[in-house]
Amino acid sequence: MIQLIGLTEIPEINEGHNISEVIVAALARQEIVLDQTDVLVIAQKIVSKSEGRLVNLQEILPSEKAIQLAKKSGHSPQHMEVILREATNVLRCENGVVITRTRHGFICANSGVDSSNVPGGSTVCLLPIDPDLSAKKISLGITLSTNVNLPVIICDTFGRPWRNGAINLAIGSWGINPLRDYRGELDSEGISLKSTQIAVVDELACAAELIMNKLDRVPAVLVRGYINKDRSGCIRESMLRKEGEDLFL
Amino acid sequence: MIQLIGLTEIPEINEGHNISEVIVAALARQEIVLDQTDVLVIAQKIVSKSEGRLVNLQEILPSEKAIQLAKKSGHSPQHMEVILREATNVLRCENGVVITRTRHGFICANSGVDSSNVPGGSTVCLLPIDPDLSAKKISLGITLSTNVNLPVIICDTFGRPWRNGAINLAIGSWGINPLRDYRGELDSEGISLKSTQIAVVDELACAAELIMNKLDRVPAVLVRGYINKDRSGCIRESMLRKEGEDLFL
Numbered sequence: 191m192i193q194l195i196g197l198t199e200i201p202e203i204n205e206g207h208n209i210s211e212v213i214v215a216a217l218a219r220q221e222i223v224l225d226q227t228d229v230l231v232i233a234q235k236i237v238s239k240s241e242g243r244l245v246n247l248q249e250i251l252p253s254e255k256a257i258q259l260a261k262k263s264g265h266s267p268q269h270m271e272v273i274l275r276e277a278t279n280v281l282r283c284e285n286g287v288v289i290t291r292t293r294h295g296f297i298c299a300n301s302g303v304d305s306s307n308v309p310g311g312s313t314v315c316l317l318p319i320d321p322d323l324s325a326k327k328i329s330l331g332i333t334l335s336t337n338v339n340l341p342v343i344i345c346d347t348f349g350r351p352w353r354n355g356a357i358n359l360a361i362g363s364w365g366i367n368p369l370r371d372y373r374g375e376l377d378s379e380g381i382s383l384k385s386t387q388i389a390v391v392d393e394l395a396c397a398a399e400l401i402m403n404k405l406d407r408v409p410a411v412l413v414r415g416y417i418n419k420d421r422s423g424c425i426r427e428s429m430l431r432k433e434g435e436d437l438f439l
Numbered sequence: 440m441i442q443l444i445g446l447t448e449i450p451e452i453n454e455g456h457n458i459s460e461v462i463v464a465a466l467a468r469q470e471i472v473l474d475q476t477d478v479l480v481i482a483q484k485i486v487s488k489s490e491g492r493l494v495n496l497q498e499i500l501p502s503e504k505a506i507q508l509a510k511k512s513g514h515s516p517q518h519m520e521v522i523l524r525e526a527t528n529v530l531r532c533e534n535g536v537v538i539t540r541t542r543h544g545f546i547c548a549n550s551g552v553d554s555s556n557v558p559g560g561s562t563v564c565l566l567p568i569d570p571d572l573s574a575k576k577i578s579l580g581i582t583l584s585t586n587v588n589l590p591v592i593i594c595d596t597f598g599r600p601w602r603n604g605a606i607n608l609a610i611g612s613w614g615i616n617p618l619r620d621y622r623g624e625l626d627s628e629g630i631s632l633k634s635t636q637i638a639v640v641d642e643l644a645c646a647a648e649l650i651m652n653k654l655d656r657v658p659a660v661l662v663r664g665y666i667n668k669d670r671s672g673c674i675r676e677s678m679l680r681k682e683g684e685d686l687f688l
Contacts, residue, residue, distance in 0.1 A: 381554070388596065
C-alpha cells in the first residue's frame, strides 16, 4: 500500500526561506517521522518563491518581438517579454496559447511563467533556474536534520497535446531514478519486455497533485510506501528528449 | 490522506470472465469493504482479455500498406496489419515507432496493440472497443453486488512527446468527471483562476501504476480517500481533443 500524506501547515513562503527547514517543521507539527520508503513531492511555486524567482511586470520593458507575439497570445507585452526571456525558442503561438521550450528544455505553456497564487497583482513567478539542483539542496537539507535520505521531486502542472486537462509532472528531482526500466525483464508469460520505461517521477507528481489541489494550500506531499531502490539520475539527465529525437516537433 | 491499495489476488482472466465479479471476490479475499471515497483503477489488459480482444497474428493476412509500413516500423506485417485495422490514421512511422490515432481517438504507439502479458507467442491484445462502456459495465456490476457506486477508470501506459518514459493514462471511465475544473475559482490571493482544468482521471491512473507495476500481477488498484463529488462525464466526452483543436498535429 502507498499513502499520500499532505503537509498542511506550510506558511506563506518568501525569498530566502529555507524550504528544508520549512518541511522538517511541518513534518514535526504533523508528528510524521520519515522512513526509507518516503518520497517528497513539492510544488514548484514555493521553491520558486524561496529562490526569489518573482518578477514585477511593471518593471519590464518589452521587446519588439514580445509586443508582436503579445497580440497573438493574449498576454500583455510585459508578460510575453518574461516568457521569451525564459525560453530558447517559441514552438507555437496561436489561439491565445504560447508553447515554448524553456532554458531547462521543458516544452510547456508560457515558459512556466504564471501569476496564480502569487502576491501582487502585477507579479509573475518563474520556474527555478535549476530545478534538479533545487531538489538536491532541499533533500540534503532534510537529511542534515533527520538523517533520512529523502528523495525530492519538484513538480508543476503541464498541459499536453491531444488530451484535455493538465497534469502534474516532475521538473526537478534528486535521490530517485526518474525512469523505471523494465527492458530485459520477463512478463507473466516469460517474454522479455522490449521497450518499457516508466516515468515514475511523473507518476509520483500526478499522485501528489490529487492531494495538493490548486486551492487547498498543500504545497508538499509525502508519498509513503513506494519502493524504489535506484536513487541515481535527475530530470535533466533522464527525462528530457533531445531535439531531433522527437517525432512531434 | 489518500491510500493506494493493490488488489493482489486476481486470477488469470480469459474471454467471458465477469470483471465485476472478479473484483468483488478480490475485495472480499482482502477483506476490503468499499466506501464512498473509493475509485477503482483497472488495467486495460484484463478488461480486453475478458472481452476477447485477442488476435492470433498467424491468422492475419497483411495488406500491401501493412507490408510497406512494417519495414519502417520494425513490426511484422501481420502485427502492422492489426495496428492499421485499429487506427483511423497513421501520424508517424519512423525510427521503429508507429504512432496512430485509434478508432476511439487516442493518439498512441501501435494503436495500443501489444503482446506483453498475453499468452501464446503470436497473440496480441487490442484495446477494448468502447472503454467507457467497459468501465460503466464493471462499475454497475460492482454496484449490484455491493450497493456502492464505485467510479471505475480503465488505464493503459502511453508514451509522450518531449519526455522519456511512459505513464499510465485513463482510456475509459465511468462515475467520475475526468476533469476538475478550477476556472472561476479564487486562488490564495483572491485572483480568479483563468484556464486551469486538471485531468484527474489521468492522475489517478498514474497513482495506480505506482502499485500496479508491470510485473507484479496487480491489475487493479483501489484509490481510497480521493474526494470527488462530480460523477458526470467519461473519457470520450471530456478528454479527447478534436482534430483542429490541437497545436501539435
